Amino acid sequence: MLVEKIMKKDVYTLPPTATIQEALELLNKKRIRHIPIIDEAHHIIGIVSDRDVRDATPSVLDKEAKRDVLKKPIRSIMSHPVVTIHPLDFVEDIARVFYDEAFGCLPVVSEGKLVGIVSDKDMLHTLIQLTGTHKQSSHIELKVPHQPGELAHIFSIFGKKKINIISLLIYPNQEGDEHKVVVIRAQTIHPQPIVEELSHAGYEIIWPKPLVGAE
Amino acid sequence: MNCKCSFVYSEKLLDYHFYPEHPFNQIRVQLTKELLESMHVLDQSHIILPRYATDEELALFHDSTYIEAVKRASEGSLSSAQKIDFGLDTEDTPAFFGMHDAAALIVGGTLEAVETVLEKKTEHALNLSGGLHHGFKRKASGFCVYNDAAVAIKHIQKNYGLRTLYIDTDAHHGDGVQWAFYDDANVCTLSIHETGRHLFPGTGYVNERGIKSGYGYSFNVPLDAFTQDGSYLETYESAFREVVEFFKPDVIVTQNGADSHFFDPLTHLCASMKIYEEIPRLAHQLAHEYCEGRWIALGGGGYDIWRVVPRAWAQIWKIMIDGEAFTGPLPEEWLLKWQKEASHSLPTHWHDPVSSHPTIPRKDEITEKNKQMLHHALAFIDKYKKKGLSH
Numbered sequence: 334m335l336v337e338k339i340m341k342k343d344v345y346t347l348p349p350t351a352t353i354q355e356a357l358e359l360l361n362k363k364r365i366r367h368i369p370i371i372d373e374a375h376h377i378i379g380i381v382s383d384r385d386v387r388d389a390t391p392s393v394l395d396k397e398a399k400r401d402v403l404k405k406p407i408r409s410i411m412s413h414p415v416v417t418i419h420p421l422d423f424v425e426d427i428a429r430v431f432y433d434e435a436f437g438c439l440p441v442v443s444e445g446k447l448v449g450i451v452s453d454k455d456m457l458h459t460l461i462q463l464t465g466t467h468k469q470s471s472h473i474e475l476k477v478p479h480q481p482g483e484l485a486h487i488f489s490i491f492g493k494k495k496i497n498i499i500s501l502l503i504y505p506n507q508e509g510d511e512h513k514v515v516v517i518r519a520q521t522i523h524p525q526p527i528v529e530e531l532s533h534a535g536y537e538i539i540w541p542k543p544l545v546g547a548e
Numbered sequence: 549m550n551c552k553c554s555f556v557y558s559e560k561l562l563d564y565h566f567y568p569e570h571p572f573n574q575i576r577v578q579l580t581k582e583l584l585e586s587m588h589v590l591d592q593s594h595i596i597l598p599r600y601a602t603d604e605e606l607a608l609f610h611d612s613t614y615i616e617a618v619k620r621a622s623e624g625s626l627s628s629a630q631k632i633d634f635g636l637d638t639e640d641t642p643a644f645f646g647m648h649d650a651a652a653l654i655v656g657g658t659l660e661a662v663e664t665v666l667e668k669k670t671e672h673a674l675n676l677s678g679g680l681h682h683g684f685k686r687k688a689s690g691f692c693v694y695n696d697a698a699v700a701i702k703h704i705q706k707n708y709g710l711r712t713l714y715i716d717t718d719a720h721h722g723d724g725v726q727w728a729f730y731d732d733a734n735v736c737t738l739s740i741h742e743t744g745r746h747l748f749p750g751t752g753y754v755n756e757r758g759i760k761s762g763y764g765y766s767f768n769v770p771l772d773a774f775t776q777d778g779s780y781l782e783t784y785e786s787a788f789r790e791v792v793e794f795f796k797p798d799v800i801v802t803q804n805g806a807d808s809h810f811f812d813p814l815t816h817l818c819a820s821m822k823i824y825e826e827i828p829r830l831a832h833q834l835a836h837e838y839c840e841g842r843w844i845a846l847g848g849g850g851y852d853i854w855r856v857v858p859r860a861w862a863q864i865w866k867i868m869i870d871g872e873a874f875t876g877p878l879p880e881e882w883l884l885k886w887q888k889e890a891s892h893s894l895p896t897h898w899h900d901p902v903s904s905h906p907t908i909p910r911k912d913e914i915t916e917k918n919k920q921m922l923h924h925a926l927a928f929i930d931k932y933k934k935k936g937l938s939h
Contacts, residue, residue: 378651410845465750466745466751467750469682469689469723469748469749469750470748470749470750471746471747471750472745472746472747472750494639495638495639496638496639497638518750520693521638521639521748522640522682522720522748522749523571523639523691523748523812523814524748525813525814526639541816
């Protein structure tokens, strides 16, 4: 999946000359957590997070604090340079950037201009879509030999039973490389018949598991 | 306490039948009716006949294109592509001859039950053929073609202007009914089910609370697989009491799926017959406390059709008419007639002996997790209470 499919295109931005006060108001009003700072040519020159702004805001407990810090330009507290991504980057790759760098968002830049933004929330939403739990389906989990043709065999069984597959995930098996764990969300309320066929075909069923010996 | 009650029945209700080995089998309704007759608590004076819901009535919830499609599928004249589009090409809900009439009769049964109660002919009514909660606006799924509960609640809104509390204790999430009223503050839904992480349909997570003006009027408590009586009933009683006090409904509709039992082949909850006494007992009590008795109970899932469903559903009727559950042995006459047909050896008593309950190694952790789910589900109500707000 590509970044352009999941990014938000309406991005709230500020010029570097805007005040911290303005940034605070924008964050609150739009309920966002990051503001890219751009110049007249739409080049991204910095970014501020809600935390940066809050750190620069005087404590509500400190009545004597100088309120005029809020009038300082946003340029004075923005982070730069900014790590950016491209609309054609793979979502799978940018997930790594989020994980490694612990960023809250990544601005999307094309031909030097800001064209979108992806937040860690958008990333998680994409993963929820990939696991397919938002659509009517039942969970089937199998231990499958890690060799060519096994998935084809499994899907031929689903095809024969006319059961639609909503999502498919293949995990490494923690016990070794000879098997994979295959998780299928199948569009049926009644997975027993297909589970029986899969079991008959020699696959080890991890779920649904029989009551006897339940964990 | 003796209440005046109606029981929806006609042999025609058994026409809702997909194919011989299909797990959803309406013979359950007949088994229950005959069990009640053998116990001498049900007779002709209680029976009300279902009617065929009209297209206009079905269209209170369903798309007219879908109704037309089901009609054509009933005659075998719906194209394969359209069958797929409307969910009628699966082994769960395949088209069968006469499907429209069979499904419309179930809806009409629930409508009759509603009217009997709301026109004060009887205090409570039971339609065990209903409770088809997975039916969508324009799609069949999970053994359900038309969603009788959704149509009936729309009917209540339109013709009586009353606020409905819908309580769903099927082991599967009551998704069709929840989505039907997801943005509606005049219908409150509470579904207690096995977690969708493992079981169809997958939804019913605790944070599904409704949208727009309906926000805060959908409640879900997903339970862990292998949940047993104690934890189940603690969850059910707290959730039902808190939600009814919060919403203060005019009428209660319950969906009484009987598929949370440890014998049920489709789900992984681990309850015994005990919950099937307590579920209707509380519904009955709260209907009298909050709704002057207005309570319509429906059937639903339940796939151990011999050992579990007839006993579970018979208890609903018994509680409805006199507030007390059956105890002791099952009637010989009924056992004798049906043992010949049954795929399992029939139980001899109303209760499951404790020795038959499975041992669940992680029972304490499951109980603790369910408690936490309940807490999350009701957090919204607690917030209202603290602020001293009312809805």
